[in-house]
Amino acid sequence: MRTTRCLNRILRRGLLMIPLLLAGCASAGAGEPRAWIDMPHDGAEVEVGREIAVLSHVYAREGVAQVELSINGTAYRREPPGEPGAAFGSISQAWTPESAGDFTLGVVAYDAGGRVSRMASVRVRAVMATTITVMPTFTPTPTSTPTPTISPTPPPFRVNIWADRLDLQPGQCTTLHWEIDQATAVTLDGSSVAAYGSRQVCPAVSTMYRFHITGPGGGIDRELLITVAGPSDTTPPAISGVTPSATLIYVPNCQPNTAVISANVSDASGVARVELSYRVLEGSRQGVWRTLTMSPAGGSRYQATLDWTALDSSLHPPVTTGATIQYLIRAQDVGGNAVQSSTFTITYEECII
Known part of the structure; x- marks a missing residue:
């Protein structure tokens, strides 16, 4: 904590003060490398197919040698900093995000001695680009101009979650740590915790620890996997209770015009990912398969919503007669075992009012 506050002073006071302030950080025990992600902010939306710049600051008392960017835990690129x-x-x-969905961007710094920093991470959502056609309309001259009310944009979360050890042998323990700014409430596996804290855990099997963070702008979820060595897990997750909120939907103007697909997904070693894959079929026209990340909805329930934008991304131009939506669910556990459900259908009709 003392090291973090010291380095934050460096960012606020500018590069001219770096030599003096770094000396102060060193005396405060800032021996290990550190990394911060400045942009994009946590919870930001980015456009599929458009390149974004991940801007970071890094520090190491012995000199920063390399900086590694990872996407969803997989190394994406590694290179030296500017100096x-x-x-x-x-x-x-x-x-550049190549598909829609949620992505975790992680950055770590390596010093000249090969030591690595804790990972700084943010989660972003990649969305398909939309085109809005504005039709000319007649606007009467107002008799008075109301004063607009401007609501300030809530500041983004700053989230840093790590563990002393991520890989354990049976019977061993580790300590979880978290530092979360701009949060009004934080829960760990459903129990309230302070925004800055730690907890010792001694899992008997590989376990996913889940944080839910709430602030003025809404809530986000973060997960940390602790792996316990043992017999190889070869059993994939179990998928059951696949249910659509509607079996007939209309687009774009009638109701219902969306379908919420939900399912129960469970696994003894922990569920790592649940996805909804779908496509639109209209006569001889076959849409492309698209994938959405399904979000936790309480207990072992996961869900995702199919709306006009999602369906149009599968088959364009849009349907003009009756069509069918095919969908299935894929799930993977923390051991890498994957499973796929049967294929289900929803009837899809155009509605013109």
Whole structure:
């Protein structure tokens, strides 16, 4: 904590003060490398197919040698900062989301001695680009101009979650740590915790620890997997209770015009990912398969929503007669075992009012 506050002073006071302030950080025990993600902010939306710049600051008392950007836990690119070997620096790393969904961007710094920092991470949502056609309309001259009410944008969360050890042998323990700014409430596996804290855990099997963070702008979820060595897990998750909120939907103007697909997904070693894959079929026209990440909906329930934008991304131009939506659910556990459900259908009709 003392190290973090010291390095934050460096960012506020500018690069001219770096030599003096870094000396102060060193005396405060800032030996290990550190990394911060400045942009994009946690919870930001980015456009599928458009390159974004991941801007980070890094620090290492022995000099920063490399900075690694990972996507959903997989290394994406690794390169030196702008001034290799400097104790403090910044870097811009490009990434282009190729599909819609939620992505966790992680950054770690390596010093000249090979030591690695804790991972700084943010979660972003990639969405399909939409085109809005504005039709000309007649606007009468107002008799008075009301004063608009401007609501301030809530500041983004700053989330740092890590563990002393991620891989354990049976009977061993580790300590979870978290530092969360701009939160009004934080829960760990459903129990309220302070925004800054730690907890020792001794899992008997590989376990996913789940944080839910609430603030003025809404809520986000974060997960941390602790792996316990043992017999190889070869059993995939179980999928049951696949249910649509409607079996006939209309687009774009009649009701219901969306379908919420939900299912129960469970696994003894922990569920890592649940996805909804779908496509639209109209006569001889076959849409492309698209995938949405399904979100936890309480207990073992997961859900995702199919709306006009999602369906149009599968088959365009839109349907003009009766069509069918095919969908299925894929799930994967923390051991990498995957399973796929049967294929289900929803009837899809155009509605013109």
